[in-house]
Amino acid sequence: MGKRHISLKDLAHELGVSISTVSRALKNHPDISPEMTKKIKALAEERNYTPNPLAMGLLRQQTKMIGVIVPDINTHFYSSIISGIEKVAKEHGYFIVITSSNESMQKEIESVENLLKSRVEGLIVCLSQETNDFTHFEKLIRNEIPLVFFDRVCEELEVPAVLANGQDATKKITQHFFKNGCKRIAYISGPEHLNISQNRKVGYLNGLKECGLEYDQDLLIHCNLSIEDAKLATQKLLRLKNKPDAIFGVNDTIAFAAMIEVKKQGYKIPDDISLAGFTDEFHSIVVDPPLTSVSHPTFQMGEEAAKLFFESIEKETNINKKVMLPIDLVVRESSVKKQ
Amino acid sequence: MGKRHISLKDLAHELGVSISTVSRALKNHPDISPEMTKKIKALAEERNYTPNPLAMGLLRQQTKMIGVIVPDINTHFYSSIISGIEKVAKEHGYFIVITSSNESMQKEIESVENLLKSRVEGLIVCLSQETNDFTHFEKLIRNEIPLVFFDRVCEELEVPAVLANGQDATKKITQHFFKNGCKRIAYISGPEHLNISQNRKVGYLNGLKECGLEYDQDLLIHCNLSIEDAKLATQKLLRLKNKPDAIFGVNDTIAFAAMIEVKKQGYKIPDDISLAGFTDEFHSIVVDPPLTSVSHPTFQMGEEAAKLFFESIEKETNINKKVMLPIDLVVRESSVKKQ
């Protein structure tokens, strides 16, 4: 046991000077003589002194912690975003506390409470797919606690956010399918109330219109963001008398699930059914056939989210800035028919 | 701005009593009269009081933080382990600070320093693939700062650790290949100094021996844990005059990379070359053909690591307990020849 860290007091005691002298010397205060400063710095170096962040936090009323809430930590999408946040946080001398809502609103609410108890200075969050009530965030806003959303946001709330341009992406995918000869393009979307679902639906509809295709509501399915639900949704599509010749999923999980199901039922990809997803997993390469997908700039999304956060902190007021990031369509074999 | 959190002082002031009275009332100290206690608790509830963790930390000399260092945060393997750690940490009222070494020893050293500066109470770490010097950990041990390793460990150091039984797993894989008619079983291993590489090599050799196969050193390649290096290693194996009829990789990244390369060169899996990996990614299912692999109990590894950590904390002494977790071989199509 013993003491693991030494304090200014220890240094002061060892040198026979006061604590304040040590403190000042360490930050080159002119009040302290050069020799004394030198002596103190030498000892501090030798003893490996670092200021106690708890004491500093108490004094400055700040913990240098950011709370991060993601729906799921075990996917490349979120862990990559987290990396981006972490990088910028580190540059500002902050560190992040990560919690997962597991796509549950209840857990999300608990996370907010727990993080606040831990005195994080603010929150960076991606909504759970269940979240349709926002009182737990409204409280934050009233108390002027910095809050930033990313990817999934609540558009009614005046909260800074970083978004990917899903509307543009779905439009591009739809057009891409059309150019490759697809006429019945299906779309497996996420829960209807999520902003990403809505935006992407708009892009999908716009894409259809521009291609002169008619919207068939049978080809648009909303489902929860789980493998099981996505498989069921795919089955539903494949049971249609007038089957789709292209399917794209609202995220990576759904795209992969659809691929499994399509293959299982013996359809050839892309010749029978073309496929595309929203993903930037490297696995889209190793999958067979390689999956056409729109790649999110995940790391950058994290960086931007953190930047917005620090703007909020510095301005000491709630800014309401939205950052929209472009998405690239990466065409691979799953959507290019050979015939 | 204003004050975002209220303190005992605020409550005391509002009620016209002293801080200590409030503090005692909140923990049902018998010195405080029932009515006073009731009144104080009611106000605390209303004002939503929670103790300031900074002040508590300063008092108790503990931050309730655990530092976690992983080689890479963007893989399911590590994020799943982190989830396990986080769960147990939460149960103990701790939270975790995650940093990534990016497989670099230099970054690992910096991480240790930074986490210590942040006054984490201890560290849970998985060594970077580069790490061959351990002075930064020896210092921790000397200072009796709790330390737990997982997966990749330093066997010279007396540090509690949780391991997966890779030796057993590689033996099983080797035998499985043999039973399926493979005679020239290749193994792409990781950096030679890593304990996981060594253990798995032993299992590989034992497996060969039990099957009556001879060890051909051409079939054992050490390479860095990156896609690029793994592709090169695979190319090297495929250039052999006496080619392998089975390949397994030391982790998921390598297995997938090998699959890409094998396919690219036009070999049929599993008929020409069988494949297996170490992974528990759900993507091993969606890959074509589905990849035979040993599944790590990642979440459990995280839990066990955290448990060891808290044993160290409670015992206030460095225990040296190793926990060995079994690994399951999950046979899929990539290793079952049809002929």
Added chain:
DNA sequence: AAGGTTTTCGCAAAGCTTTGCGGAAATAAA
């Protein structure tokens, strides 16, 4: 009514750092 008990609460210190202010010593000036 006076002394003794019990009940109920406040003071102060400790944990660590920063910083305004005041004070002592040293130097310069008169």
Added chain:
DNA sequence: TTTATTTCCGCAAAGCTTTGCGAAAACCTT
């Protein structure tokens, strides 16, 4: 030698909580 400056450093408070100890008030006893 005395006064005025300058140089160098320490006191103390603030930020928040816990807790040993002491003290005031209320009660009971005789």
